[in-house]
Amino acid sequence: MALVLYDLDNTLLAGDSEHAWCEFLVDAGVLDGEDARAENERLYGEYEAGTLDIHESLKFQLEPLIKHPPEALRRWRKEFMSSRIEPMITDAAVDLVEGHRDAGGDLAIVTASNSFVSEPIADRFGIPSLLSVELEHHQHRYTGRVLGTPTFREGKVKRLVEWMRKTGRNLAGSHFYTDSHNDLPLLELVDNPVAVNPDPVLGAHAEAREWPVLRLDGGASGRPA
Structure with missing residues (x-):
């Protein structure tokens, strides 16, 4: 997959x-x-x-x-x-996820948001794998310390590579969907980079590299071809 x-x-x-x-x-x-x-x-x-x-x-x-x-x-x-x-979850975003799920994709979220905020959102989308900023607990309380590398910019690549090594995954045929130029290090790594509602810097980069641009504004389906 x-x-x-x-x-x-x-x-x-x-x-x-x-x-x-x-x-x-x-x-x-x-x-x-x-x-x-x-x-x-x-x-x-x-x-x-x-x-x-x-x-x-x-x-x-x-x-x-x-x-x-x-x-x-x-x-x-x-x-x-x-x-x-x-209210932030659009039909187009759900379609994008379900389209890849139906096609047999191995789905994962890679986000710079912390695990406390992002875990229930991943569950809401039914996405089984989540790479986020992991938070340390002690006696059931958060300590304020982060476990490992934060999943931000180059940190997303580092954490993804560590996770793939641990789980036996690879990037053959991989996709990555993002809106932000902060994610250019990971976009450059995958086989199928896609700019989603891109910020101006990412939009210009996507145009120069001829990457697909997807609008998940609720007005059109996000199902992959």
Whole structure:
């Protein structure tokens, strides 16, 4: 089976899951609204510009996971999935996943979002393999430390290669779908790179390399040919 890899945010989702999680926590009164929103926007802008320090971003994202007990986090995450993530899931994105599943693809998400946020989203899509920023636990609480290399930029390639070696997979016939120029290292590695709702930098690169460009805006099917 050929690997079919998906970025998560602004690719399978019509939005960014970690950005939305912060907004949800602000609206729920868990985070201070003014300061948290400003930092959330600053970090997201740096991500879009390709200048993000992933460790600085993780420190911000993991703070509420460290401070609050697991039962509260699970309750908030359930509410977050229904109120914020479900509206981000388009028919076109579901079609894209189901088309490759029907064709016998080996499906995996490779995302820079942390595992706490991304695991239930992978489950929602029925995608069995998830490579995300893995978080350390101690006595059922998050420590704020990351396990291994964060799945960001070149880190996605490193983690993917480690996972393939461990599981006996390879990139023969592989696909990768993403919206972001931050994912160019992985796009250059697979056999079938696809730009999905691409940002301007990725869009220009895809045009120059004659890569397919897919729009998952809910208006057309994302099923592969």
